[in-house]
Amino acid sequence: MNTILEQYKDKINGTFSFFDRMIIKGHIRQFFSTSGKGFFLSEQNVLLKDFSAYANQVTARIVSHVENMAVSEKRPLIYLTSSQASKEQAALQLLQDQPVDEGLICILSVVEYCQTLQPKKHDNGLLSLDTVNRKCKYYYFYFLDRHFGFMHVKLQTWFPFLIQVYINGREMMKHVFDENDISYQMYDNSFFEISDIAKAQELADRFDSKSLCRQLDLFAHKVNPYLDTIEKTFHQGYHWCVDQCEYATDVMFKSREALEDIYPSLVGRAFYDFHCTDIFSFLGRKLHHKFQGEAVSDYRKRPEGWRIKFKMKSNSIKMYDKFSCLRVEMTINDPKEFKVYKDVHHEDGTASKRWVPMGKSIANLYRYAEISKAANKRFLDSMQNIIPAKTIEKEINSICTRKKVEGRSYSGYNVWSAETFLLFEAVSDGKYLIRGFTNREIRHSMNRDNPDSARVKGQTSREFSKLRAHGLIRKIPHSRRYLVSDKGRRIMGALIETKRKIYPELAAK
Structure with missing residues (x-):
């Protein structure tokens, strides 16, 4: 299996x-059940009829805490007039204008839609605490953290105080590498050079979701002063769920030029040879007749270049x-499409290990990594026998121009003509790969009129001379047979593949 990792290993570090990117959300689960709210x-000691007033007091307490936090940290608290404004760009600009080595960068406030709790009076006169969609104030806390790097925490200021944490795995690993004396170079959020790749991967594979939970709890307490009251009541705090998870495999080429040489061919292979249903193979799934979905x-x-994406x-x-870097990236938004091996508790009180649909719990992050890493590997393994497009382009141009060999001039090829395509396809036939081909075999395979006539024999001989002059075929010593050269295999193979995909009407002639 000649994958790109094997084929171009001399160009890959x-x-x-x-x-x-990971988006992790925290929920107070009891606020989503009637018994929990009650x-x-x-x-x-709050009556349903007094809940709105009580909730306003709690929100005011959170707002006051955030304002005091901005003052004590001496960092800006800015209100954004539009929820569509880029919070990240605003935070990065503030970091540039008011640098900080570690800690809080800024706090941004904005009004957005939310799900909150509100008393509702029914026809029978009874009240209930229902979930409704409204607008409320959110706070975005941007940090330059010692463990997570550039990150943010988003807090809803109304009940049930949903929280969202954005972190980037590459930012996390920067600090891990620094602590373990691993030097690296980055472009944006990708490593294109790592001094000890084996050790770096070993450290990455040690990632512990339990440690992540503890750190998330610390951030939750930092931004939400009401969390202590919730924990005293329910004896637990936020339940952390993975809302979106990206897992990337970076193939680190030794230079940008080395990647640019083959990237167009990689995109072409993925675009023309792969089908939308191939994503089932990449994800380790089988296409089943009961599958419902796109x-x-x-x-x-x-702006940076071409991107190709397969979605299930x-x-x-x-x-x-x-x-x-060539990046292959798996994004999981719906983990139930995959399975995890875990304890399943039965009604009779017993438990057993089973493969069950995977949930969004942060405890399943190890399984997210296993699934994504395997999918990325399958995708890369499917990229086989890739011919560098830029190299081929130069070689194709060379056979389009007139060539002089031993005082004799040979015209260039019109590579888009049907006659040229027919000749290239005939000599490139796989049945001639080992033994080679003769004049007679080629003129018969091209279905020319009167293939055994002197005129056709002479025409085929002249075509062989031209192919040899351009380095596309070579003669087997002491025989009348010819073989396609390595250069010919690259050029003619690329042209045949291109015509079959882009101009099938020419290939059919």
Whole structure:
């Protein structure tokens, strides 16, 4: 199996796989059940009719805490007039204008839609605490953290105080590498050079979701002063769930030029040879007749270059380039499409290990990594026998121009003509790969009129001379047989493949 990792190993430093972007949400689960809400109000001695006033007091307490936090940290608290404004760009600009080595960068406040709790009076006169959609104030806390690097925490200021944490795995690994004396170079959020790749991957594979939970709890307490009351009431805090997870495998080429040489061919292979249903193979799934959902492929031009993406429902795998890195990235939005091996508790009180649909619990992050890493590997393994497009382009141009050999001039090829395509296809036939071909075999395979006539024999001989002059075929010593040269295999193979895909009407002639 001649994959790109094997085929271009002399141009590749190695590969590194780890989480990229992760969006983790925290929920107070008891606020989503009738009994939980009732128990909380009872413990706080709050009647349903008084809940709105009580909730406003709690929100005011959170707002006051955030304002005091900005003052004590001496960092800006800015209100954004539009929820569509880029919070990240605003935070990065503030970091540039008001640098900080570690800690809080800024706090941004904005009004957005939310799900909150509100008393509702029914026709029978009874009240209930229902979930409704409204607008409320959110706070975005941007940090330059010692463990997570550039990150943010988003807090809803109204009940049930949902929290969202954005972290980037590459930012995390920067600090791990620093602590372990591993030097590296980055472009954007990708490593294109790591001094000890094996050790770096070993450290990445040690990632512990339990440690991550503890750190997330610390951030939750930092931004939400009401969390202590919730924990005293329910004896637990936020339940952390993975809302979106990206896991990327970076193939680190030794130079940008080395990647640019083959990247167009990689995109072409993925676009023309792969189908939308191939994502089932990449994800380790089988296409079943009961499958309900979309499987699509998407090919898009970005400012940085081409990106190709395969999507199954809301999960996807994509490939794109970042400087000298070829990145294959798996995104999991719906983990239930995959399975995890875990304890299942039965009604009779017993438990057994079973493969069950995977949930969003942060405890399953190890399984996210296993699934994504395997999918990325399958995608890369499918990229076999890639011919560098730029190298081929130069070689194709060379056979389009007139060539002089031993005082004799040979015209260039019109590589788009049907006659040239027919000749290239005939000599490139796989049945001639070992023994080679003769004049007679080629003129018969091209279905020419009167193939045994002197005119056709002479025409084929002249074509062989021209092929040899351009270095596309070579003569087997002491025989009348010819073999396609390595150069000929590259050029004619690329032209035949291109015509069959882009101009099938020419290939059919």
